[in-house]
Amino acid sequence: AEGWVTQDNKRGSYAVCLANNNQDLLEEMQKLLKGFGYQVYRRKNVIRVRDYQLFCYLKQFGKCSDKFIPKEIKSLSKKYLEILLRYYLKGDGHIHGRTQKGLSATTSSIHLRDDLQEIALKIGISAYYKMHSKKGSPFRSPCTGKIYSQRGDVWVVYFIRQNNHTIMPSTIKKFNYTESWVDYKGKVYCISVPNRVIYVRRNGIPVWCGNSDPPMNWRLSKLDKFSLVSNSDSHSPQRIGREANVFDCEVNYWEIKRVLEAKDKDKFLYTVEFFPQEGKYHYDGHRNCKVRLHPKETKKHGGICPVCGRPLTRGVLNRVEELADREEGFVPQNSIGYKSLVPLSEIIAEARGMDRSSKAVEKEYVKLVREFGSEFNLLVNVEENQLFSQLPPKIAEGIKKVREGKLNILPGFDGEYGVIKIFDQTEDKSKDAQLTLF
Ligand SMILES: [Zn+2]
Structure with a gap:
């Protein structure tokens, strides 16, 4: 699609135009614009709206090479971003590939290229981009059919709808990108x-x-x-x-x-x-x-x-x-x-067998930090014998275990958080009994 604004100061006419060879899409756009209350004129593959406000709003987006998606739009919810991207691609996207599942968009604006990638991320799909053609390459305008020379580099953004949880995209190899130290x-x-x-x-x-x-x-x-x-x-x-x-x-x-x-x-x-x-x-x-x-x-x-x-x-x-x-x-x-280190509140919570966001844990946390000056002081500096003489034994033991790195660690994998446990589940229960005295 091609869109532009025209202004004629003498006659006070300000117009917003939209061109596309897809008549169905033009029909839909015309309906949408009418729904907003605009008077819409249509001639062949161009629709035109005369409106000063819309003209002023759209003027900020400049020429093709400095187009962008404003911040307030990019921070919309996933639902609206999906609509935006769907319509953006209707106008400016390409479908390609053997299975017709490939989706891409071409732009000469670096700003817009990055915005599209950001929106893709926000709606949970991946996108990467490649240089499409360098400045000076010839291209045919979809509106006039004339051949022009590109004023800047043109980029193509590829959208990958299937989002798998791989850390390194295997597509890097497929597209001949090489890895090297730079x-x-x-x-x-x-x-x-x-x-x-x-x-x-x-x-x-x-x-x-x-x-x-x-x-x-x-x-x-x-x-x-x-x-x-x-x-x-x-x-x-x-x-x-x-x-x-x-x-x-x-x-x-x-x-x-x-x-x-x-x-x-x-x-x-x-x-x-x-x-x-x-x-x-x-x-x-x-x-x-x-x-x-x-x-x-x-x-x-x-x-x-x-x-x-x-x-x-x-x-x-x-x-x-x-x-x-x-x-x-x-x-x-x-x-x-x-x-x-393991945060003190988590040590207390595990020692007490309570949730770390519980009131009791918070109370104990605040009390200990007050007593010892800071969480760091307690976790790192306070002598071991002082820990055992001044703290509930299980908390002192927890701090000691963290210092010695004697923890049970179950590393995270495939989207599952890892778990760090200070105390063995099987450890003797008499310590718990002791703890309840405090
Ligand atoms: Zn499996």
Whole structure:
């Protein structure tokens, strides 16, 4: 479809035009516009509406190469975004492929290209883009039929309606994209999100990613030269500080910058980490088949589910295994240490056998933090004998277990969250009895 606005200041005429060779679609558009109360004129494959307000609204979207979808539209609900994309594709989309299931849209606007990809993500389908034709290529206008020369690069956005949970799209290989290590000068983000699944887009290829922790990063020698930081998600206040960087230096920008650049181990003491195993895609597996596999086991099975015989959904650790040039457990010489912590409220909740959002847990949490100054102080610094003399024994034991890393970890897989348990289910019940005294 082609749309444009015209204005004739002398005559005070402002028109919005729409051209399409599909008469059925034009008919539908005409009906829709009439429904909004506009007077619609139609001639051959062009419909025209004379309206100053609509003219002004649409004028902001500029020429083809700077078209975009405004923020207020992009933040509509999934339902409305689906309608938007459906109509966008009716006008500007292409159906292709042997089975007529391929769906794509062409645009010369980088802004619009990215907006379409964003909308696809929001309605739960994948999209990637490729260069369609370079600036200067000839093209035929669907409206006038004349041949023009392209004023800029043109992109084609492909929509993949079937959304499988793979972390790395296999389509990358199919379309001859190659992977390689490149120097990157852009910004690097350390992020955490509630469901631990992160959508990353680079050169048009969207990839689902997950969190890693230092031992995972240490397996890749290329990362040795970097000081890796660990930052919190702050989607809810109590999550702030769940991940952190511990420095022993002057707290100012220049000093911290120096410490990070020099990877100064005397000043950058350690990072506080969350367990990446809790992520929904840490191990490989099949949720429905109840198959949870370490990447090494996946390899033994040839990537195939031993229950249903279909390819396994690969997780973050599998990708690490693929990229790694060192064995699991390797610790580089100049590495910065780390501590994996479990939030105090979760330790209390598990010790008490209660929900972590319960009032009783919150009360105890606030009491302990008041007593010991901060959650970090209690989890990291307070001496063990002090813990046992001043805390309910099971909570003290829980903190000790977290410090020693003696936890039962069931890594997440195929969309299932991982589970971290501090206490063995089978552990002796007398401790629970003891706890009720407090
Ligand atoms: Zn299976």
